[in-house]
Amino acid sequence: MHSLSLSAEFPSAPAVASDTTDGTAKVTKPQKERRRALVVPREHGAWGMLLVPLVAGAAVGVMVGGRIAPVLLLTMAVLALFWLRTPAESWLGTGAVRAQTPEERRHVRNFALPLATIAAVSLIALFWQGKGRELLVLGMIAGIAFAAQIVLKKMGRATRMVAEVVGALALTSTAPAAYYVATGRLDAKAWSLWLLNWLFAADQVHFVWLRIRGARAAGWSEKLLVGWTFLVGQVLLVGILAFACHLGWLTALTLIAFAPVLFRGCAWFAKKPQPIVVRRLGWTELTHALVFGILLIAGFSLL
Numbered sequence: 192m193h194s195l196s197l198s199a200e201f202p203s204a205p206a207v208a209s210d211t212t213d214g215t216a217k218v219t220k221p222q223k224e225r226r227r228a229l230v231v232p233r234e235h236g237a238w239g240m241l242l243v244p245l246v247a248g249a250a251v252g253v254m255v256g257g258r259i260a261p262v263l264l265l266t267m268a269v270l271a272l273f274w275l276r277t278p279a280e281s282w283l284g285t286g287a288v289r290a291q292t293p294e295e296r297r298h299v300r301n302f303a304l305p306l307a308t309i310a311a312v313s314l315i316a317l318f319w320q321g322k323g324r325e326l327l328v329l330g331m332i333a334g335i336a337f338a339a340q341i342v343l344k345k346m347g348r349a350t351r352m353v354a355e356v357v358g359a360l361a362l363t364s365t366a367p368a369a370y371y372v373a374t375g376r377l378d379a380k381a382w383s384l385w386l387l388n389w390l391f392a393a394d395q396v397h398f399v400w401l402r403i404r405g406a407r408a409a410g411w412s413e414k415l416l417v418g419w420t421f422l423v424g425q426v427l428l429v430g431i432l433a434f435a436c437h438l439g440w441l442t443a444l445t446l447i448a449f450a451p452v453l454f455r456g457c458a459w460f461a462k463k464p465q466p467i468v469v470r471r472l473g474w475t476e477l478t479h480a481l482v483f484g485i486l487l488i489a490g491f492s493l494l
Contacts, residue, residue: 326368441490
């Protein structure tokens with residue numbers, strides 16, 4: 192989801208305040224914040240895009256007779272790999288916050304190596320169980336999506352939202368992956384889980400950008416000028432879901448899973464202008480994601 196660069200907030204490595212009375216170095220508050228930024232993922236909304244699809248895919252897989260043990264291995268690998276990206280970028284100097292001193296590089300390395308080990312061991316265990324080929328296919332698609340996201344981000348601000356939507360395609364790949372490792376099948380349900388979770392995540396990304404861009408929109412006309420592309424996206428989303436339901440690919444309850452976000456999206460155009468509180472918006476969207484996940488699982492239980 193929408194994330195803000197921390198490069199301005201942490202422009203360089205702050206000095207360490209030393210306490211010469213006891214011979215130990217005290218870490219200042221700015222340095223603690225910087226060290227945290229070096230190793231902790233900053234895209235908080237991405238955690239929901241990663242984990243809600245994973246839980247949904249796992250739940251649907253277990254409901255049709257799948258096993259939970261491989262899902263636990265996949266969860267460990269996914270969490271480790273997602274977390275590993277931040278210290279790896281800091282170490283390589285490609286992230287918003289870069290390790291600049293030997294102490295910072297050591298701090299980043301101490302996080303990166305255990306995470307890489309956990310991911311490697313978990314994936315080896317999954318491959319040992321014969322679940323390698325399909326996971327590689329999903330991993331390649333997700334990798335291509337992440338690469339496309341990087342390219343789109345470098346193209347400038349105009350393509351930033353599209354980049355996040357493409358990145359969401361990679362994050363939501365945890366849904367078919369969890370379903371596959373649970374059941375051993377990469378079938379129509381797996382692909383449907385991926386598509387639905389991605390459509391939901393894309394809607395969330397678009398809405399957050401709408402709220403940020405339309406924070407000062409005063410009336411219906413101004414909001415429509417800012418958010419007409421979002422409304423078009425809402426109409427397309429409803430059309431895709433209705434078509435899938437008509438063909439019998441989805442149940443009505445699955446469609447209901449999208450109802451809360453469709454309502455909140457359209458309701459924004461009728462509301463009075465309100466100052467945007469990013470933290471509150473983040474928690475609201477996380478709540479929508481959890482509700483969506485529960486209703487989606489319930490919908491697939493009726494298929």
